[in-house]
Amino acid sequence: MSARLRVDFIACKGRGLCAEALPELITLDDWGFPIVSGQPVPSRLLPDARETVCACPLLALRLEYHSQLSQ
Amino acid sequence: MLSAVSPGLGARPSSVGVPGALPRLLPGGPASLKGHLARYGPLPRPGPGRENQTALIAEIDRAGLTGRGGAGFPTGRKLAAVAAGRAPVVIGNGTEGEPASAKDKVLMARSPHLVLDGAVLAAQMVGASRAVIVAHRDVRDILGQTAAERRRARLDRVGVTVRAAANRFVGGEASAVVRWVEHGVPAPTATPPRLSDRGLGGRPTLVQNVETLAHLALIARYGAPWFRSVGTPAEPGSMLVTVLGAVREPCVLEIAIGTPVGQVLDLAGGPAAPLQALLLGGYFGAWVDAAQAAGRPFSAAGLADLGAGTGAGLIAALPAGACGLAETARVIRYLAAQSAGQCGPCRFGLPAVASELERIAERRTADPDLLRRWLGQIDGRGGCAHPSGAVRLVRSALRVFGAELSQHAAGSCSGTARVLPVPPPGPR
Numbered sequence: 265m266s267a268r269l270r271v272d273f274i275a276c277k278g279r280g281l282c283a284e285a286l287p288e289l290i291t292l293d294d295w296g297f298p299i300v301s302g303q304p305v306p307s308r309l310l311p312d313a314r315e316t317v318c319a320c321p322l323l324a325l326r327l328e329y330h331s332q333l334s335q
Numbered sequence: 336m337l338s339a340v341s342p343g344l345g346a347r348p349s350s351v352g353v354p355g356a357l358p359r360l361l362p363g364g365p366a367s368l369k370g371h372l373a374r375y376g377p378l379p380r381p382g383p384g385r386e387n388q389t390a391l392i393a394e395i396d397r398a399g400l401t402g403r404g405g406a407g408f409p410t411g412r413k414l415a416a417v418a419a420g421r422a423p424v425v426i427g428n429g430t431e432g433e434p435a436s437a438k439d440k441v442l443m444a445r446s447p448h449l450v451l452d453g454a455v456l457a458a459q460m461v462g463a464s465r466a467v468i469v470a471h472r473d474v475r476d477i478l479g480q481t482a483a484e485r486r487r488a489r490l491d492r493v494g495v496t497v498r499a500a501a502n503r504f505v506g507g508e509a510s511a512v513v514r515w516v517e518h519g520v521p522a523p524t525a526t527p528p529r530l531s532d533r534g535l536g537g538r539p540t541l542v543q544n545v546e547t548l549a550h551l552a553l554i555a556r557y558g559a560p561w562f563r564s565v566g567t568p569a570e571p572g573s574m575l576v577t578v579l580g581a582v583r584e585p586c587v588l589e590i591a592i593g594t595p596v597g598q599v600l601d602l603a604g605g606p607a608a609p610l611q612a613l614l615l616g617g618y619f620g621a622w623v624d625a626a627q628a629a630g631r632p633f634s635a636a637g638l639a640d641l642g643a644g645t646g647a648g649l650i651a652a653l654p655a656g657a658c659g660l661a662e663t664a665r666v667i668r669y670l671a672a673q674s675a676g677q678c679g680p681c682r683f684g685l686p687a688v689a690s691e692l693e694r695i696a697e698r699r700t701a702d703p704d705l706l707r708r709w710l711g712q713i714d715g716r717g718g719c720a721h722p723s724g725a726v727r728l729v730r731s732a733l734r735v736f737g738a739e740l741s742q743h744a745a746g747s748c749s750g751t752a753r754v755l756p757v758p759p760p761g762p763r
Contacts, residue, residue, distance in 0.1 A: 273678035273719040274525045293712040294687075297679035 266304035267327045269313060273297070275324035282325050286316040298325070346559035349565060357565065357588040357594050359573055360549050361445050365576040366477075368484050370664075371448035378490070379555045381459050388418060391460045395551060397559035399571040404507070405647040406542030406720075407635065408500065410551065413541060414649040416531040418461040420539030425466040426516065429474070429545040430507035433617050434756045438575035439545050443474040446549060447481035451495055453548025455583035460491040461541055465494040468545070469512050478763040503617070504673035508719045509542040509674070510534075523719035524645060534651050546575055554693040565591040570634045574645065575753055577687060578603035580754045581610060589651035592645070593637065594761060597629035608654035612735050616646020618666050619724025621731035622659060625652070639738050642731055658750025660739060662731040664692035670725045681722040684713040688729060701740050 269289060278296040285311045287310055303329070305313045317325045362374055372378075381387045392622045396411030417423045418480035427450060431439035443450055454466040470478045479497045484760045501521030505511055510524040513534045534540025543551075550572060554562045563571040570592045576599060579585040583604025590599055596613065600606060615633075621643040635644050653659055671685035691706045706729070733740075 272525050272714070272718070273680065273716060274523070276679060278679045292717075293680060293684075294709065295679055295683035297683075297716070299712065299716070 266311070266330045268302060268304055268330075269300040269317075270326045270328050271298050271300055272303065272324045272326065275322050277322055277324075279318055279321060281321065282316050285319055286312055290316070296329065300325075304330075342438040357591065358545070359553055360442060360449060360575065360590050361587070363386045365482070366445060366447055367588075368481075368488060369447060370488070370637060372423070374684050376552070376556060377451075378455070378552075380458070381555075385462075388462060389458050391456070391555060392418060394559050394621065395460075395554055398411070398550075398554045399559075399569075400547065400550050400554060400561040400562065401570070402544055403546035403550070403574060403648070403664050405619065407645070410518050411542065413543070414418040414457065414460050415532065416529075417463075417539045417541040420532065423461045423463045423539040424535045425454055425461065425463045426512055426535065426540060426542045427454045427457075427466065427468040427470075427545050428507060428509065428512050428542050429468060429470040429478070429510060431471045431648060432500070432502075432608055432673075433649070434504075434758050435614075435651055436577045436647055436649050437579075438577045438587045440471050440474050442546055442549060442575060444477055445702050447474075447478050448485075449549040449552050450478070450545045451481055451485060452490075452552035453543075453545075454495060455491045455493045456505070456552055457541060457548060459542060461516055462735075463541070466495070467535075468495065468497045469500045469516060470497055472502065488497055501724040504670065505719065505721050508721070510589075510719065512540040512542055513540055522677055523721075525718050531700075540654060567593040567634055567636070569636055574648055576633070576648040576650055578652075579649045579756075580614075581607045581654035581657075582652050583607045590633065591630040593634045595629070596631050596650070599633055600629070600652065603650075606654075608634055608656065610652050611655045611657075612653040614649065614651040614653065614728075615643040617649040618670060618755075619720065619727060620644065620646040620649060621727060622653075622663070623731070624735055642734065653754055654752060655665060658739070658749060659732055659736040659755050660695060661696040661750060662690065662753070662755050663729060663736075664689060664696045665753070665757050666755055667692055667725055667729060669760075670721070670728075672760050674721055675719075678715045678717040678722070680716040684709055684727055685722060688713065688725070692729065692732075694742065696714060703740060707733075 270330045283292045306325050392414045400410040401407045429443050431440050432568045482495050482497050501515045503521045508519030508523045511521050515521045530540045566572045573589050577587050612622050613625050613628050622643045624644050668689040671689045674681045676682045688709050694700045710726045713722045
């Protein structure tokens with residue numbers, strides 16, 4: 265099952281922790297808000313991605329699994 | 336100019352497409368209940384059971400009705416999704432926060448009963464016991480009086496209330512309308528949950544534009560084949576359009592979908608000056624070259640390869656004497672101020688884009704690279720479509736007015752006319 269990162273931009277306040285924790289998949293825009301790719305998270309990075317999701321102090325980062333996306 | 340598009344003044348019938356078939360939504364004459372019923376016939380009364388609901392929804396589906404608020408989502412599918420939930424609610428969205436658009440206000444002023452018919456029928460189709468109409472403040476009283484008239488006549492089995500809409504562009508976004516009704520805050524909420532799952536008071540909520548509801552009321556009366564007798568097979572029916580800018584008679588019209596753009600301009604009195612470009616759809620729409628668009632059908636299919644669509648039915652004509660880049664800069668500055676400010680890329684990105692566009696329009700730079708970089712960083716990154724809509728408009732401006740960038744650099748742009756209405760900045 266593939267998973268994708270998704271940002272809840274209403275909740276996100278641009279603290280930037282996620283980009284530091286997971287630079288392979290998350291960069292910041294010119295105002296400090298995360299840019300995530302819409303591509304599936306490679307399986308080797310899934311554990312890191314899960315940890316990063318939990319590390320967001322505002323719970324603004326999510327992992328969405330494929331079955332959720334195709335609803 | 337714009338005053339001619341105010342409710343009840345600028346609307347006039349048209350008869351494009353099938354003779355005698357239009358206008359459907361904008362009749363002449365009084366908007367009283369008696370006049371309304373004499374013109375359209377009695378409101379269909381669907382029986383209670385689930386089968387009756389399903390049959391009516393299937394008829395809307397067959398009609399091919401899509402949302403007229405700008406997004407164009409199939410109405411039948413939305414009805415079915417909400418009908419599947421428990422104790423749903425219906426909201427008629429007449430916010431029309433877009434300053435250039437007048438079609439919903441004209442509809443609500445001219446045919447308030449048709450809008451309420453649609454709200455009541457939609458409620459019956461999904462099994463809701465109440466409906467709320469959120470109406471632009473200019474027409475709120477008209478709808479309130481109309482609802483009272485129906486209550487006195489004991490016409491409806493569904494409770495209908497009317498609320499004044501938030502006076503803000505983003506306040507018309509579906510989840511923002513729900514939040515406005517519930518908490519008085521005109522700002523979008525995060526998805527998921529979808530409104531059809533959890534909206535007003537946690538109930539499944541159907542949010543439909545008021546024009547969509549008016550069409551729905553007529554399909555329930557006359558059936559899907561009648562609805563499909565105008566328009567194109569892929570995009571059936573009629574739609575309301577607001578025509579403004581450099582035309583002789585700015586107005587709201589009802590056209591068959593697919594009517595050539597040039598013909599729509601002629602129905603508004605024709606161009607008042609040589610035209611260079613048209614803004615189609617709305618402030619989340621797209622600029623197109625006027626000559627290129629004139630022969631095109633006003634439909635999603637007819638405009639797709641120009642990067643445009645029908646959106647909320649806006650057609651704004653830009654005369655040769657105006658600067659499209661300056662016009663776009665003014666609109667983006669307005670949209671930036673109208674952001675709910677909840678999401679970073681929208682809150683910080685739109686003002687940055689507005690400033691960069693102003694620099695280009697004022698000939699302080701001719702290099703759109705930074706602008707393009709920011710557009711890429713804003714697109715698709717918000718809780719609602721506000722930032723993406725603004726990005727779409729700017730990208731179309733770069734496409735259509737790109738040649739003017741070099742003229743701006745050479746200092747030869749002399750466009751000063753202002754065409755698009757943008758309210759002055761006010762308190763949030």
